[in-house]
Amino acid sequence: MTATRSTTDLTTAATEGPHMLLDPGMDLTLRPMRYPHFYDRFRDAIKNTWTVEEVDLHSDLKDLQRLSPAERHLVSRLVAFFATGDTIVSNNLVLNLYQHVNSPEGRLYLSRQLFEEAVHVQFYLTLLDTYVPDEQERHEAFAAVENIPSIKHKAEFCFRWIDSVFELRSLTTREDRRAFLLNLICFAAVIEGLFFYGAFAYVYFLRSRGLLNGLASGTNWVFRDESMHMAFAFDVVDVVRAEEPDLFDDDLTARIRQMLVEGVDAEAQFADDLLGQGVAGLSTADMRSYLEHVADRRMQRLGLPPIFGSANPLAFMELQDVQELSNFFERRVSAYQVGVTGAVDLDEDF
Template sequence: MDLEILDKKLKNKIFNLKNKNHISENDEYLLNPENNRLTVYPIQNELIWESYKKQQAAFWTAEEIDFSKDYDDFCKLSVNEQYFIKMILGFFSSSDTIININLSERFLNDVKIREAIITYTWQMMMESIHNETYSLQIDNIIKDKEEKDKLFNAVRELPCITEKIGWSIKWIESNDLFQYRLIAFAIVEGIFFSGSFCAIFWLKKRNIMPGLCNSNELISRDEGMHLQFAILLYSMIDNKLSEHEVHEMFKDAIRIESKFICESLPCALLGMNSELMKQYIQFVADRILVDLGYSKIYNVTNPFDFMESISIEGKTNFFESRPTQYQKASVLNKSRNTSFISNDDF
């Protein structure tokens, strides 16, 4: 068979998988089929490859988490505190699967840059590990079978979680351009996750449920890197969205997240209440907007002093707080001559 024909068939089979709702803008660098290739090297986008290697260096598994002390600590919490934690775990038990559906059905068919495709496949694996970890946590602390089943099916059983998941699915199924959907899932991993991460860090401040708190550090760090990857890809988009469009998407998500917070946290707890949490979500939204290149909406301060040690100024996202003993140093070792120099100008 003629090599040119074979190459064309391979590209059509591997890279041009499209569903009926798929819209691709070929003039965008990330989406242009002309940028397809089958090999990893030579690396053509060093920024994306560096993001992949950073995520790879942070690999961990659910088996590394010790949940043995969490059940006793959970039993000592008040009814309202237990309810708050259960709502958070109920959301998280479904959210990672939603992220993976978006990646597998949409983003992996959208992007044509090999480095980005590899990064997304790695992200899918990590989301599955997150899903497993939250499921183990629910299985560990919830002993009543009916209640456990309700949390495992929170997307159907709990209306405020249904709305968050529904917003995400709306964007998976959307016919809107890639840049809209890229912003939408930056919002999912930034806004919809941040309040719940904050709540678990609040538990860590009290030195309880060490398994949940340890896994939260790892998962929140991972999601921070996923968010930063979305921001990196958006910086490579030529036809960016207007500020008004982006602000409206953020406001809609904040409305949904605020509702979730109010229903999850109906009573004020020590150092934690729904108004402070809503302010924190607005603070996070402003930071993400600035990273995306847009102006703030809310102009509020961080209301939680215990999150200040987690927050890192600059381009590094505040989620990124990773115990150093988990770093895979050899992956990040740049002394080995394994990279290729790129002349691409972004």
């Protein structure tokens, strides 16, 4: 069974039933399955199980001693962002997404995603413990959302969208459903699909220079998980669009566009912080162009016109041999499937 299916197939069962995906309630009936594609996503995610213990970060310790002061600043800021980024995503899953996706098979996937976010948090905790031996420095990294302006700005962006639907206990009006869609799109397209993709680019830049291969190895697996998280979220958007096309009007499009613009600006501010001391081979201008390129890809996946028209200036993101990385700039892999047989086909355009 593969994960590739057309939008028509995604919604066939949904349109035949009496309920829609965002209708209030907590449907518990798995048979007949109304959204089988969500179950396919859950099964494919199980195939991608990995553990933090498989990642050898100690091989990076010598590299850390070789870094220039500017590169050490980059790595310090990067791990500070990682320290809390996935925890924010987990909070939104629990507080907002799970209760409103009225599909038992969809909630199966969200449960699996929550587990994966917990593994990512463990990975970043281990990363900090390995990279930062000083306990006070580790405490400061976990408090980055309060004391590092560029990270605080990104966190406030996230919290604003979490808070925008936090009081909604059921999606009873069209505006409620639009608010939920904006939250879902924000976390898929901006937070996971832009903030984390920008962070991963720094990791792969360092690896392109032969540095921190342990970090890059673990990041490969996180990256694959994040790609699948986006795929599921965009599946949900596709289903809602098919069931309730009137929700997708010019106003929603304008709000999504503004969200992506603000997201690029926030991540570009983070890039200015990371690269402000002058990192040879990676400029803030190139990072902004890359972020704009990624944002345009998110808009296109949503069926919306691109905003920036920027090309990808980071050749290492296209050319580097990242074996575990799935479907980024049209890559396909089958790495790190454990405990099951079969193949994963993640062939959708991110």
